[in-house]
Amino acid sequence: MTAELRDSSREILHHYVILLQRQSSGFVYSSTHGFNQNEVREKLQAFTGGSIDLLKQDSGIAVLTINNPSRMNAFSGSMMVELEERVSQLESWTDGKGLIVCGAAGTFCSGSDLNAVKAICNPQDGMKMCMFMQDALTRLLRLPLVSVALVEGRALGGGAELTTACDFRLMASDSVIQFVHKHMGLVPGWGGAARLVHIVGSQNALKLLGGALKVDNQFGLQIGLADGVLEASQIKQGAESLIQQAENWLSCYTKGPAPVIHALKKVVLSGRELLLLDALRTEKDVFGTVWGGPANLQALASKTY
């Protein structure tokens, strides 16, 4: 083999290994798709404002807050970058079990910041932003935590897409989820359409996207977009109480040891994302990690027959 051939085989192998690493860690795009995450990150950083705040609690439930109240919690470029960083932090949180995603100051999120959108409205930049956000939101949904979007006020455009990157959605009584993309001459680009079809079925997804319908909590429950409603009387107690309600709702799913919850999330994810044979093999592998493990042995020891 010539040195040139050897170098090019090494390069192909290197790309293949990176591709595999990215797939197993949840990344959707890589350099093979013309995607350079660092380059996009640098570009997005130029559009500043707001923050994405992460609070990891001893209970094993974290709270991720979309924080840009003067723009109804719209996503600036730097917030997109921060979102990706927070997802990385949550990926390595071994004690974590649950996640609440919410907005600051009484509303959820009004999508991407229209000022940034105007500045990067050429197709190339739009595609790069879209790949970056698809990666971040796919990894958010694939976290080994049970996640819930706590929707208060409005979740519009990309904000509506963000709700679909959580396992569940809880809607406050006056809240609205609306995929307003059509009014903006757009379709969802942060993976929201693909996820919405999984959640509500293709007929309902077409209605919500095609009609840019406003989904209140009753409509949300009816079509399966909302998993629960938070009552108005309780909401009057303030934002902290809303988060408390979401924590109480989530606690049913986060009770128990973290490794078992991580394993449960993994088998459900593989059932949703993989072909049946691959999902069955993944389930077998995950089963092997908990069978005879500490939680299993403790449960067996506590049972009397």
Ligand SMILES: CCCC(=O)SCCNC(=O)CCNC(=O)[C@H](O)C(C)(C)COP(=O)(O)OP(=O)(O)OC[C@H]1O[C@@H](n2cnc3c(N)ncnc32)[C@H](O)[C@@H]1OP(=O)(O)O
């Ligand atoms: C792939 C992603 C696609 C997308 O996400 S495209 C973006 C989709 N989102 C939208 O079209 C929402 C645009 N905003 C609105 O419709 C309204 O502002 C909204 C959220 C219904 C609130 O209405 P109001 O209660 O009347 O309040 P308002 O309009 O005076 O807004 C308060 C301040 O917030 C600002 N704001 C709201 N949404 C924004 C956004 N997405 N980007 C940038 N700024 C935004 C708005 O400009 C206003 O600012 P200011 O007080 O005039 O300085």
